[in-house]
Amino acid sequence: MSGPDALTVDALDVAYRVRGRDRAVLRGVSFAIAPGEAYGLVGESGCGKTTAALAAMRYLPANGRVRGGRVLVDGQDIAGLGGRDLRRLRAGPVSMVYQDPGHALNPALRIGRQIAEAFEVAGTPRRESAGRARAMLERVQIADPGRVMGLYPHQLSGGMQQRVVIAMALAGDPSLLILDEPTTGLDATVEAEMLELIGRLRREFRTALLFISHNLPLVGRICDRIGVLYAGTLVEEGPTQEIFAQPRHPYTAGLLRCLPAPGRHKARHRLDVIPGALPAPGTESIGCVFAERCALAEPRCHREAPALQALPGGRSSRCHLHERTPELFLAPPPAPPALAKAATAAPVLTVRGLSKTYGVDGQAAKALNDVSFDLWPGETLGLVGESGSGKSTLAHLLLGLSAPDPGGRIELDGTALHGRATRRSRAQVKALQIVFQNPGASLNPARSVGRVLGRALRRLAGLRAAGPRRDRLRDLAEAVRLGPDHLATRPRRLSGGLKQRAAIARAFAGEPRIVVCDEPTSALDVSVQAAILNLLADLQAERGVSYIFISHDLAVVRYLADRIGVLYRGRLVEIGPADRIWSGPHHPYTAALLSALPALDGGMPARIRPEGDDAGGAAPAAGCAFQSRCPHKLGAICEQQEPPLVEAAPGHGIRCHIAIEQLKRIARGETVADEEHPARRLAS
Structure with a gap:
């Protein structure tokens, strides 16, 4: 006879009390997760996914209450548990990993103390807790756990912080692990590593997973079954694939x-x-x-x-x-709008030899190293790479928010731009605008959307008179699909998608030539993301604007970008037409990024990073920046000489010592013998 399910949710009905009235957020939701099974809960923001997770922990906020149904953990109804038993439940059978690991960790305590405390709460004697904490860090594949235990949370990357939180969640040997958007904001490579880690720990501990995410390909990789929530109602359930x-x-x-x-x-x-x-x-x-x-x-x-x-x-x-x-x-996908024709064959933006050096702990650290490229009218250049690769640094230099090192050059329509935005003309400032990742933080919360956009029209478009400004505001709002009610509302009362539309409208207030989009859809549901991507494509088709689109979501970049640049530790290691970047040959780092791209057909990614190596570390003093992680490293030449940017095809450059023909064979999955590498023969 099989044992009870790890989690049973039976006809669960949950409401929040708001202004004296119960507002239902879950209605008769039922599902079960068997021991060792991974169950995905998907749906748009506001569908009730996180509420279901909090109900499973009996951790609803003060205004939330269960109006009907029940939740069983390992066959035990948690509604009847007293305070001590409830604390025991959360320290043992059920653990939760939240979306933002930075908020789940105490910034004033070292990592070792926090993990040891989790073991102590689960019943481990204090004298043994430090040793078990170190062992658990090793199990979640953190290199040099002794060093990491002595660090504070802010000294770790996002991926490392999430590993620490998972280590703490596993301290009580839970039978159910709840993961609420655990990879949002992580790079593709770190996300793939987290999936691999979660899958391995699930097999090792036989832990059941409740995996909450709006990232459907991610769910496809890890979950056996899924439930689809809409407006608090389970509308579909079954095997994921x-x-x-x-x-x-x-x-x-x-x-x-x-x-x-x-x-x-x-x-x-x-x-x-x-x-x-x-x-x-x-x-x-x-x-x-x-x-x-x-x-x-x-x-x-x-x-x-x-x-x-x-x-x-x-x-x-x-x-x-x-x-x-x-x-x-x-049904076939809808047709796109006709693209605007470029009026000139000259690039709208020219970047040559751009570098940026910061002082870190008394030493010089290059965040950007000799980057050069052109951007053409009506084109989208996608920039990809892990955190710390230099994407946002490049955006800040282009916008004049930070000055580049001497010797670099940025030209707009052939005219050099000053390194500081305060020294640029009004025409140059309005020509280069940005859409930030978090629209809520970039819009004034004390002003209505209409007033925010009106101020942008005054400053960027020079519209001082109320009548013309009002007419232009109406046209701008229509262009981004904002209605009069939205204009009268303050940003905090808008959904994430509507706030992002307002941020896009502000960027377009001065009829820009170039818009830098810095992770503009990373925190949005797939439905809202699709609407924002369509909007950006429509505006580009209508106005011929050029985009520099920064994202860690390779699927989004593949859809929107005409050309793609791959940054690694401040170096542009590959650049070319989007189709060529996807078809190959690839720089070994580009190949690693593409291998981490989630797909709906499931399957876990291959290991893409040598164990114990952290992408966030300093670049090597000499040679190729990617040498310590490259599976095809040639030897001394990679360690001693920086590779040049070699043309693999017209407009497609790869910065690698490996010959292009050999990279083509590697891209086809063929094995290349050491003696076939001309660079290795040269090095020997």
């Missing part, structure tokens, strides 16, 4: 079609978006909760709420028309 291959609820199909699929590009395809928005918490619907946004909805859908119907293969769908859902999923 079967659902991803053929969804049976229109909402699931809509989420999947929002993704930038392989082979799709803004010039050939437009991303699907789910029309409308989630109903506000507490909204009561008579029929199907998704009917107002569903392309298949019939009058019956607005009158009758569908039951969760069992389907073959262990699947279920809450839809009257589930048999027709494949029509939506398999």
